[in-house]
Amino acid sequence: MMPSLFIAHGAPLIAIEKNEYTSFIHQLGKSLPRPKAVVLFSAHWESPIQKVSDVQQYTTIHDFGGFDPALFNIEYPARGEHQVTEEIKALFNESGIQFEIDGQRGLDHGAWVVLRLLYPEADVPVISMSVNPILSPEEQYKVGKALSVLRSSDILIIGSGGTVHNLRALDWADDKKVESRALDFDNWLAEHLNKWDTEALFHYNTLAPSADFAVPPFGKEHFIPLFYAMGAADESRKAALLHRSYRYGNLSHSVWQFGE
Template sequence: MKLPAFFIAHGSPVLALEDNEYTRFLERLGQDLGTPRGIVVFSAHWDSPEQLITVDAQHETQHDFYGFPEEMYSLTYPAPGDPALSSRISELFNQSNLPHQPVLGRGLDHGVWVILKKMFPQADIPVVALSVDSLRSPEEQYTIGRMLAPLREEGILLLGSGGLVHNLRMLKQDDQPESWAQEFDAWIAKGLESWDLPSLFAYEKKAPHVRDAVPSYGREHFVPLFYIMGTADAGRQAQLMIQAYQYGTLSLNCWMVD
């Protein structure tokens, strides 16, 4: 069965410890999806000018953050890798002449394991992590995602992990969203629901409040959206599954594309 693909906001790492509307949604989503043959994640926390692919048979857990509760540093997500799946991804990239490199021993960053710990807590499904390149054009990012579309018909769940509104310098003490964050999310939602690629690809010029929603230092959190959209180029359908906010300026949403 062809699996849908998803853009999932990972918010703050403490999401791994929280029990709220959004984390319960992720738990239900994982249950609804059953047991994919493998999971491939484009992570905002692996930003590289070269396309990189994990090739480990077993992953370590990265604690790539600081200043959080001590409990965070004891959390693990010991998911296996899948070298055969990594090779399949390499094959698809080769077919489109995309330069790429295997990476051994990197481990899973929190952009990957925080959401997977909620969705698939047993950590028994093979995971392959992929880098993003925040300096590529949206068209290029979309095209790279499209290269991996065949995996959706091979039992592989494709995810993009990031955050559409992700401004760490404007965090609030409460979760009440800023109006500008809501307006930006609404503009993105309109573009996604109509699959308006010309507008979305030009989001840096057209989207309201884009400098606050996608600050120059945080573009890598937004771009997994384009990679994951590319995997659904054949169908071009998008559905908002949930919309919430964390600390006012971190958008917690999940978009399903098919």
């Protein structure tokens, strides 16, 4: 069975950088079984109703500014997969999850930066999914859980975001020191993910140290893809930290694998 993944997409610069983290994701794409399709929840697609893409071929959204102009020349022309979208519709209907089909939106950088590192040829079909920061973590987990059966059909489910993502606190000039607040939060998170302690995780905002720093109100959408990816492996309830590093003082580059 295909695992589900949570992958931090960091700053858009990782699309053109060559470093420890980009090398890791690239190798991860080679080491995983070849997926039939990828279902990806992106922090950069927020919606109060779950959106499910049904696109023949995606455009590439360059939803950022102030970075290297080379980023704006990157295209990731992945195609969709209508049959998988139909399967998702059936699963959501079965679970009573409201949703809407989107036939126009392209891939934002939360999606294409990760996918381009995993599958640089853009030859794996993609179904893009929105996230809803207004839902409770338990409800976000439920959305992922509704899709868990897809993993047995060689479909890879990914949540793309960041466990510590506080853009106002970044030190763009320092890549060497890591703030204790980022480490404290990620260490707490790892402890409870490894135990699959959903009771604690669903209340991370009041229980985790430095939660307001790691997941500020204006950055909550980056943390919650974790719950979608985690829910997709509810039947096995196993978590493994595959990679963790930091940039700019506290921006976490974490990759978690859920399931087996």
